Amino acid sequence: MTVENRAATAEGIAAYLKDRARWSPLEIAFWIFVFATIWLFPGKYLIMKDTAVLALFALSLDLILGYAGIISLGQAAFFGLAGYFSGLVAKYGLIIEPVSALICSGVVAAALGFVTSFLVLRGSDLTRLMVTLGVSLMLGEVANRYSDLTGGADGLQGVDMAPILGLFRFDLYGHNGYVYCLIVLFVCFVIARRIVYSPFGLSLRSLKGNSLRAAAIGIPVKWRLVAIYTVAAGFAGIAGALLTQTTAFCSLDVFSLDRSADLLLVLIIGGTGYLYGGLVGAVIYKFLQDWIATLTPQYWQFWIGLVLVVIVLIGRERVETRIATLRVALSRFATRLMPRTAALGGAAPDGH
Amino acid sequence: MLTILFDGVAYGMLLFVLACGLSVTLGLMNFINLAHGSFAMAGGYCTVIVVNRLGVPFALGLLIAFMVSALLGGLLERTLYVHVYARPHLDQVLFTIGLVFMSVASIDYVMGSSQQFVQIPEALQGQIDVFGVGMGKYRLLIIVVCGLLTIALQLMLTKTRFGSRLRAAVDDQRVARGLGINVGAVFGVTFAFGSGLAGLGGALGAEILGLDPTFPLKYMIYFLIVVTVGGTSSITGPFLASILLGIGDVAGKYYVPKLGAFVIYAIMIVVLIWRPQGLFARSTAR
Numbered sequence: 001m002t003v004e005n006r007a008a009t010a011e012g013i014a015a016y017l018k019d020r021a022r023w024s025p026l027e028i029a030f031w032i033f034v035f036a037t038i039w040l041f042p043g044k045y046l047i048m049k050d051t052a053v054l055a056l057f058a059l060s061l062d063l064i065l066g067y068a069g070i071i072s073l074g075q076a077a078f079f080g081l082a083g084y085f086s087g088l089v090a091k092y093g094l095i096i097e098p099v100s101a102l103i104c105s106g107v108v109a110a111a112l113g114f115v116t117s118f119l120v121l122r123g124s125d126l127t128r129l130m131v132t133l134g135v136s137l138m139l140g141e142v143a144n145r146y147s148d149l150t151g152g153a154d155g156l157q158g159v160d161m162a163p164i165l166g167l168f169r170f171d172l173y174g175h176n177g178y179v180y181c182l183i184v185l186f187v188c189f190v191i192a193r194r195i196v197y198s199p200f201g202l203s204l205r206s207l208k209g210n211s212l213r214a215a216a217i218g219i220p221v222k223w224r225l226v227a228i229y230t231v232a233a234g235f236a237g238i239a240g241a242l243l244t245q246t247t248a249f250c251s252l253d254v255f256s257l258d259r260s261a262d263l264l265l266v267l268i269i270g271g272t273g274y275l276y277g278g279l280v281g282a283v284i285y286k287f288l289q290d291w292i293a294t295l296t297p298q299y300w301q302f303w304i305g306l307v308l309v310v311i312v313l314i315g316r317e318r319v320e321t322r323i324a325t326l327r328v329a330l331s332r333f334a335t336r337l338m339p340r341t342a343a344l345g346g347a348a349p350d351g352h
Numbered sequence: 353m354l355t356i357l358f359d360g361v362a363y364g365m366l367l368f369v370l371a372c373g374l375s376v377t378l379g380l381m382n383f384i385n386l387a388h389g390s391f392a393m394a395g396g397y398c399t400v401i402v403v404n405r406l407g408v409p410f411a412l413g414l415l416i417a418f419m420v421s422a423l424l425g426g427l428l429e430r431t432l433y434v435h436v437y438a439r440p441h442l443d444q445v446l447f448t449i450g451l452v453f454m455s456v457a458s459i460d461y462v463m464g465s466s467q468q469f470v471q472i473p474e475a476l477q478g479q480i481d482v483f484g485v486g487m488g489k490y491r492l493l494i495i496v497v498c499g500l501l502t503i504a505l506q507l508m509l510t511k512t513r514f515g516s517r518l519r520a521a522v523d524d525q526r527v528a529r530g531l532g533i534n535v536g537a538v539f540g541v542t543f544a545f546g547s548g549l550a551g552l553g554g555a556l557g558a559e560i561l562g563l564d565p566t567f568p569l570k571y572m573i574y575f576l577i578v579v580t581v582g583g584t585s586s587i588t589g590p591f592l593a594s595i596l597l598g599i600g601d602v603a604g605k606y607y608v609p610k611l612g613a614f615v616i617y618a619i620m621i622v623v624l625i626w627r628p629q630g631l632f633a634r635s636t637a638r
Contacts, residue, residue, distance in 0.1 A: 071445065125384070126378070127580060127628045133576075257572075268446060302454050302457030305450040309450035309451060309454070312447040
């Protein structure tokens with residue numbers, strides 16, 4: 001292969017990556033709608049805020065499950081650790097400003113993710129399940145053990161959150177809290193999107209498909225998995241910290257198995273491996289939960305279980321293909337609606 | 353000290369009876385059944401109903417618990433589980449967690465969320481002293497029953513025709529099929545039997561483990577520890593693992609009560625890092 005040839009190939013690849021990573025009109029419309037909810041549904045800030053946190057949490061699981069193929073029942077470990085961390089630093093006045101506390105919590109969770117990633121790399125699916133679950137249960141026991149610090153079974157109380165960036169107070173109606181959550185969600189989403197559309201993200205997909213072949217073409221499988229597990233842990237941590245900051249409370253329940261299992265359900269409802277799955281799933285799940293809870297307040301778990309069983313029996317792939325075809329149809333529809341945006345977008349790769 | 357050992361052994365035996373069905377299903381079909389504890393809970397509640405409300409003798413209650421759970425297991429296996437065997441592990445996990453959620457909520461709905469107690473005959477209450485060691489009579493019964501069951505299981509696996517078929521199917525499913533063994537049927541029977549054993553364990557253990565609707569979630573991790581630490585290729589592995597786990601858990605809770613189950617989880621993670629295939633697995637990994 002000559003030098004020019006190689007350069008041409010590299011250019012082609014770069015153009016291809018750029019083409020893949022372009023924001024489609026549908027995505028833009030989605031985000032405009034998401035931010036419009038701030039004005040559209042002013043009375044529903046609490047549930048919408050929970051949805052945003054759940055969406056971010058599901059996004060973190062999608063990174064490792066949908067892109068790297070690691071089944072985890074222990075994302076709650078990072079969620080909970082960062083939740084307690086952000087609560088404690090606020091309570092004892094170590095890091096007062098919420099945004100910096102949020103970032104620190106994410107870093108702490110990512111550090112735990114980095115350390116535990118080496119455990120997850122070993123063994124079969126079952127071993128992974130057990131190790132991830134074991135880590136989160138262990139953290140739960142530790143939080144219970146040091147109850148004078150964490151409040152034990154009563155939860156961490158007396159957390160007083162300072163205004164965001166020193167400007168915006170967490171108000172009683174949850175307006176500022178919701179806007180804060182949305183902005184964090186959007187920023188994290190953009191970062192995640194950047195990651196999965198990069199060559200690094202492509203290599204993750206390849207090793208999910210066949211890690212042996214991926215290794216054969218020179219992808220360092222182990223380090224890629226460590227890296228994505230760490231990043232996902234950081235995102236899960238940010239979600240946990242968001243929950244603590246916006247509710248000014250944190251309880252042992254953040255480490256529970258239910259939380260990790262629900263998270264899997266969220267992601268399955270929305271579909272894995274295209275980033276929006278977690279977001280869409282979180283919205284559907286929260287509405288479902290809210291609706292069922294008003295019907296049968298005590299036994300909503302039954303219906304959640306039924307949904308899981310039915311989804312698997314119908315066939316997860318079939319559900320996901322449905323969603324995928326719907327997505328394609330929708331984006332075609334959106335392109336037709338916004339011909340100018342599409343034309344602009346279409347012209348871009350030729351120009352470069 | 354010896355009392356702790358004794359309690360630990362009783363606890364471990366109980367865990368073995370509860371979990372051995374799971375280890376066989378996992379080893380045979382490579383199927384992750386997180387809903388195993390639901391069958392144990394079914395057995396426990398069944399005993400509560402027939403013994404406390406209908407006044408059936410305790411021993412017969414245990415038998416009924418076994419039968420009902422086995423029937424339930426067999427029924428679910430034929431109708432629902434068969435569709436999920438060939439699916440990826442993620443699907444199996446989702447499916448069985450869904451079943452767990454459903455069983456928890458249903459029991460809560462039918463029986464209420466409070467803890468249930470089985471009325472144990474008076475002859476089994478109290479303690480007896482053997483060589484100066486205080487032993488609860490009930491725990492002694494558990495050890496005897498579970499010990500006999502273990503021996504019976506071992507004999508069944510090694511001496512009977514069904515046992516050799518089962519072992520062949522676990523070792524290499526495809527070759528076993530090729531030899532004309534109906535692996536599906538073997539699996540169905542084993543699944544039902546394993547569920548029955550879990551139900552028996554749940555009935556026996558209601559006194560020690562406690563019985564409330566969250567039982568399957570609370571003990572799921574214990575069953576899985578037994579199976580992952582013990583390996584799935586024999587029943588001696590899970591047996592030793594359950595005894596170790598039982599003693600470890602009882603001793604841990606006695607000596608460092610504030611740490612709770614932390615010790616157990618830590619041990620499990622260390623073992624899994626050290627030997628991902630399980631502590632007692634045969635070295636010929638496939």
